[in-house]
Amino acid sequence: MVYKVYWENAVQIIEPHDKGIADSIMANQQPRTWDVENVYSSDLCVDISDWSELYFEYIASLSRHRSLNQQTSLKFVNTSMHGVSNAPMTRAFDIFGLPPYIAVAAQQQPDPEFPTVKFPNPEEKGALDLAISTANECGAQYILAQDPDSDRFAAAEKGPDGKWIVFTGDQLGTLFASLTLERYKSSGTPLAKLAMVASTVSSKMIEAMAAAEGFKFVECLTGFKYIGNTALALEQEGYEVPFGYEEAIGYMFGSELRDKDGVAASVVFAEMAVALEREGKTAHSRLQELYNLYGFFKTSNSYFICTNSPTIDNIFARIRNYDGKGTTGKPSYPRTIAGLTVTSVRDLTIGYDTSNPPSYKPTLPLSSGHMIQFRAESPTGHTKITLTTRTSGTEPKIKYYLEGSGKNAQEVQALLPKVVAELSDEWMQAEQNGLGRS
Numbered sequence: 001m002v003y004k005v006y007w008e009n010a011v012q013i014i015e016p017h018d019k020g021i022a023d024s025i026m027a028n029q030q031p032r033t034w035d036v037e038n039v040y041s042s043d044l045c046v047d048i049s050d051w052s053e054l055y056f057e058y059i060a061s062l063s064r065h066r067s068l069n070q071q072t073s074l075k076f077v078n079t080s081m082h083g084v085s086n087a088p089m090t091r092a093f094d095i096f097g098l099p100p101y102i103a104v105a106a107q108q109q110p111d112p113e114f115p116t117v118k119f120p121n122p123e124e125k126g127a128l129d130l131a132i133s134t135a136n137e138c139g140a141q142y143i144l145a146q147d148p149d150s151d152r153f154a155a156a157e158k159g160p161d162g163k164w165i166v167f168t169g170d171q172l173g174t175l176f177a178s179l180t181l182e183r184y185k186s187s188g189t190p191l192a193k194l195a196m197v198a199s200t201v202s203s204k205m206i207e208a209m210a211a212a213e214g215f216k217f218v219e220c221l222t223g224f225k226y227i228g229n230t231a232l233a234l235e236q237e238g239y240e241v242p243f244g245y246e247e248a249i250g251y252m253f254g255s256e257l258r259d260k261d262g263v264a265a266s267v268v269f270a271e272m273a274v275a276l277e278r279e280g281k282t283a284h285s286r287l288q289e290l291y292n293l294y295g296f297f298k299t300s301n302s303y304f305i306c307t308n309s310p311t312i313d314n315i316f317a318r319i320r321n322y323d324g325k326g327t328t329g330k331p332s333y334p335r336t337i338a339g340l341t342v343t344s345v346r347d348l349t350i351g352y353d354t355s356n357p358p359s360y361k362p363t364l365p366l367s368s369g370h371m372i373q374f375r376a377e378s379p380t381g382h383t384k385i386t387l388t389t390r391t392s393g394t395e396p397k398i399k400y401y402l403e404g405s406g407k408n409a410q411e412v413q414a415l416l417p418k419v420v421a422e423l424s425d426e427w428m429q430a431e432q433n434g435l436g437r438s
């Protein structure tokens with residue numbers, strides 16, 4: 001069973017509460033029998049079964065132009081990926097005044113066998129195949145997808161050549177950040193009050209947007225427990241935090257719900273598509289405009305599979321002492337990759353950040369697994385990359401998050417496969433270490 005644990009601040013628990021709960025579990029290892037009914041009579045137990053209306057009031061608060069939505073001729077296909085989103089999505093579309101979507105019939109209802117997909121994750125290759133054929137049959141312009149527990153969101157757009165453009169989590173995050181910024185500007189509140197949050201492995205395009213526009217951007221560790229808590233801390237400092245995201249297709253809107261929500265993201269995206277269409281634009285064309293404004297950013301994220309912890313530890317130990325001259329207090333990381341010079345290294349496992357002398361302590365908290373972020377640039381300084389490699393907290397994977405940026409899109413795109421090749425062959429020694437690939 002998968003569940004989330006929230007603290008009384010309505011945000012997922014982090015330290016010290018996670019440790020406190022774990023300690024309590026360890027201190028109570030003997031099974032005890034007790035009357036479950038006692039739970040319901042306790043003052044500590046609050047029945048939240050009628051709170052769903054509040055949730056839909058929250059959804060309604062996110063809509064900006066219901067009447068325009070009612071007039072749109074855009075068609076949306078939606079897949080619930082055999083999960084739970086169909087009922088709330090239907091209601092959310094109605095609340096937003098959007099025309100009913102065309103559901104992917106075979107994936108509309110919950111089915112724990114997930115019979116039509118290899119992996120029930122909209123990010124996986126092929127997961128949107130059925131949605132794409134449904135959309136082609138009915139002439140839809142956009143596909144919306146929620147993952148089975150409906151807290152994450154993916155989208156695709158039919159390109160002018162008829163091919164489907166599946167947006168990455170970062171591209172959607174950038175579109176949402178820009179939409180949030182526009183809305184905030186039109187509210188008249190000074191931009192100095194606005195803050196947005198993203199995990200440190202998400203695109204740095206939001207950082208570039210913040211620098212160009214003058215709002216605050218804060219990064220945090222991966223996972224919505226950190227995004228929600230960072231947003232909460234910023235609010236306590238006096239900021240408004242109407243948006244936060246992580247590249248793993250998780251999006252948070254507004255201050256009432258400090259967690260990712262696939263339904264909210266879907267209707268906000270659909271409403272954005274409606275507004276863009278009235279200007280003769282699409283989500284994809286808007287993204288190209290944003291590249292012109294803030295620079296071109298392209299991600300290439302993937303992972304290696306490794307079930308053997310000692311192998312993983314050895315790989316990271318080697319990266320921390322790449323030329324054999326490292327010491328305990330002063331690691332020695334690779335200095336180049338794919339012809340680029342490494343300009344900074346932030347190691348969130350051992351707590352070492354080359355860009356923060358003289359203490360070399362990172363400003364972000366330490367990660368429970370391995371996590372090292374490299375920034376590197378070309379000899380001209382025109383093309384830059386951020387490369388983070390970390391162990392997954394949920395799967396036997398070494399994940400990597402690579403992003404290139406610069407003015408010359410072709411140069412950036414040509415560089416990424418070379419970085420991945422050196423990461424795989426030299427840094428990870430993927431073949432010698434028997435690492436699997438996605």
Ligand SMILES: O=P(O)(O)O[C@H]1O[C@H](CO)[C@@H](O)[C@H]1O
Binds near residue numbers: 222
């Ligand atoms: O990378 P791990 O630790 O598996 O966590 C994953 O789980 C979350 C998404 O469901 C994201 O934070 C993603 O990165």
